[in-house]
Amino acid sequence: MLQTASLPAGDVESPYGEELEMYRETVRAFFRREVEPRVREFEEHGSDRAIWRKAGEYGILGATIPEEYGGAGAHRMAIMVAAEELGYAPSGATMGSFIGTDICTNFLVDHGTEEQKKAWFPGILTGDVIQAMALTEPESGSDATSIRTTAVRDGDDYVINGSKCFISNGSKADLIYAIVKTDPAAKGRGMSVILVPGDTPGVTRRRMITQGYKGGDTGEIFFDNVRVPVSNLLGEENKAMAMFIPTIGLDRMQIVARSVGAAQAAFELTVEHCRNRKIFGQRLVDFQNTQFMLAQMETEISVGRAYLDNLIRKMWAGTLTDADSSMAKIWLCELEFRTLDSCVQLWGGNGWMDENPISRMFTAARVQRIFAGATELMKSLLGRRYL
Incomplete structure (x- = not known):
């Protein structure tokens, strides 16, 4: 079971709550302003110290570090919001886990000594300390x-x-x-x-x-x-295994949040492409087959979003189970891959070209079914319950 807290009062639009949605806006702005313009550079050389320090300046690192150590003391689900934005940003397909490794901070928060916290928290917050x-x-x-x-x-x-x-x-x-x-x-x-x-x-x-x-x-x-x-x-x-157990479900949930974000972004990019692409004198979106494919994608993403929102509410209530996170890991990561596969099909040859974000997003989607426990492992964990 994950950290228990009260569901944010009065929040209808987002199950994350107002504070985490404000955090989302900051993360999205960071990717749009700081990461997207440099994506080709990062592809060649990897991330540099400057981009990590920029993340620190934006205040998106070490979100769960308590206020007495200079952090925001945010809820553990902050990592899910960051992961969802990592998926939603086309540059996320280049940057890999990137700021998603900030989940490591929770181990220091929960188990670190005062000496360890004082030694590492300041650098984590500023982006001077990259974690793995x-x-x-x-x-x-x-x-x-x-x-x-x-x-x-x-x-x-x-x-x-x-x-x-x-x-x-x-x-x-x-x-x-x-x-x-x-x-x-x-x-x-x-x-x-x-x-x-x-x-x-x-x-x-x-x-x-x-x-x-x-x-x-x-x-x-x-x-x-x-x-x-x-x-x-x-x-x-x-005692490493005992330390990992509370984090396993959260790690799966940040992966599935990323999948939903990536599927949504890919769909939006593809709708725009279909409205602009001309073939046989018509827009691609004018063909019924295109409309059917887009409708199918939008329906599946909407269902996936509703599923994720329900699981987030369980997290607030402290009732999310290992089975819940395992099923989410199976379904939502597979959803992302299906969506990206359909998007590439609609992009045609352009979707195979690396210059288009949809190409990189398609490749990135493949590893989601392996990260944090492969689909087959998730099925195995679920299957043991039936014995």
Whole structure:
């Protein structure tokens, strides 16, 4: 179950509430003014420090950091609003997870010591500290408990050895949340989270070139006898899985919010294209087949939006279950891909050209069915309930 709070009073238009909708306006303005004009640059070189600092200036990073530490103390659903806008912005198809990794901040909020919070919160808020959650390894994806990276206690230090891959912001992160085995014999019950500064000796990174998200800074991280103080342990030793459980559902929900945002943006771009594209002396939108395809897309997106809104209300009430988030991950990510596939069909050859945002959005939609638990894993988790 996720964080409980009261549903915003008097809010009919949006289940997020007035404060989070104001946050949405800020995030949307950031993408429109700061990210979209530089998208080609980011595709070539990845995001730079300047764009992260701009995000900090806009006040969209570290939203859940409590006010006493300089943050806004926003509800955890702020990450969903940011993710939805990441999907809605055409540049989001280039930027990958980008500010979505801000979900890492919740681990510091919930489990960090005073020393850790004071050390990292200021940089997170300004954009000077880029975060990355380092969990996935070459031999462990959906099965997180099979990770092999270890952290061995040596006096007042942990010595970390192993590697991570497919890590969002992994190639540039200043703060790496390394998920390691501190008790390998205990398997999933022997995992811990250790904070590793990106410039620690023995840490090396490699930027991974991906099918989509060209500016996403996806990285591979290697730990070669990396020494960090025991004080860098986040939370309790061997309690990583317990720390992750409250966040798993939220992570799925930010992915599905992004899917809804991307589907809506793709639909709007495609309607405009169909109104302007001429073929056989008529506008593309004048053909009945086009109208039927657009009507089908709009209907499915509207149903998807209603479904998401209902789940958001469950989140406010604290009644969202793992089954709810699993079903949402299946349905809404598949909805995004169906929508983008239909959009590309209506764009024709233009939709295959990288110069058009719809092409990049189509490619980006593919990974949504893998992120935060593949569709097949979600079905498996649901299926176990029937036994």
